[in-house]
Amino acid sequence: MSAIKAKHQRLVLLVIALVALVGAGLLAAWALKNQAAYFYVPSDLAANPPEQGRAVRLGGMVERGSIHKAADGVTVNFIVGDGKARVPVRFTGITPDLFVEGSGVVAEGRMEGQTFVADNLLAKHDEKYVPREMKDMTAGQAKQVVAETK
């Protein structure tokens, strides 16, 4: 009887400890909410403009049709948007392979006037993995192709 009671006591203690632990973890994660963000999106920059020249990271989608190569061949200008705000970005250097229109990008740099001048570009991949041959097909077409090639 006393063995069962001791076991019961340990279980209750453990549950209390676990609840406290998860609570502490959630509170810490909540407090980190903004500090732990790897980048700002354009609407963050619009709401809270950083000081000119302060190093920040800007992340968002490269707007379709907005990439323009400058005459020197290594400078690109494009617009990063998040559906609410848009920021023009200038970058000089080699862009990553996944840097294409309509996909995600994180730029490291600073605001100079109204333009974000980037020292470094990182491409952000989305969560989709699709074979090259099927990228333009609808789900039904793709299924048909898979069935035919089996």
Next chain:
Amino acid sequence: MHGFANPARFLRLARWLMPLLLVPGLVLALGALAWGLLMVPPDRLMGDTVRILFIHVPAAWLGMAGWSTIAISSIVELVWRHPLAGIAARAAAVPGAAFTAICLATGSIWARPTWGTWWVWDGRLTSFLVLLFLYFGYIALASAAQRDAASGGGASRVTAIFGLVGAINIPIINRSVVWWNSLHQPPSITMGKSAIDATFLVPLLIGALGFSLIFGGVVLMRMRTLLANIQAEARLRRKAMA
């Protein structure tokens, strides 16, 4: 469950079960890797680098599954005092750490061509690196506690408590890409939905099953080793007493 508290009975079962996990695990994992590396078409954006998926993702899952095993075994050890629970927790640490290291290494190699960097300190990458350091701490603490137990101390509870406290990192890893803006993309596979095309998903899941079986086999193997060590130490102690 306490039927297996008898180590002799557990050892008989483990000896029989180990090849049953390891052999199909190796066949499935190697088959899925060959499928993923040689037969799958390139991804629409990433091209051939997508093939790292077939080792990176199972390694990530098993790195986290390893600590989940430690946490559950630690609860069983603390509450029910099951004699094999502490052994199971310690046995899961080394394979868990190995898969975590594989996940970090392959992720870094994958990040260079796709994102344009080897490493960034975003939420997902940082919390996963913390997992690796937690494994190192756990392994060091467990071996110290074992030496302490051999000399008659009672430090093995500390190991279990550390295993339990460290488990808070697992939901943080899982949610990191949802809570915070991160360079790592959000989860591709969520409850019943997948953004990974079936061409990639099928070999990925087969590979994950294969690596999981290998993981289970290695945990059993390490449990047998740890039990044998404990027996040998006890025997040595008895000899020293006599």
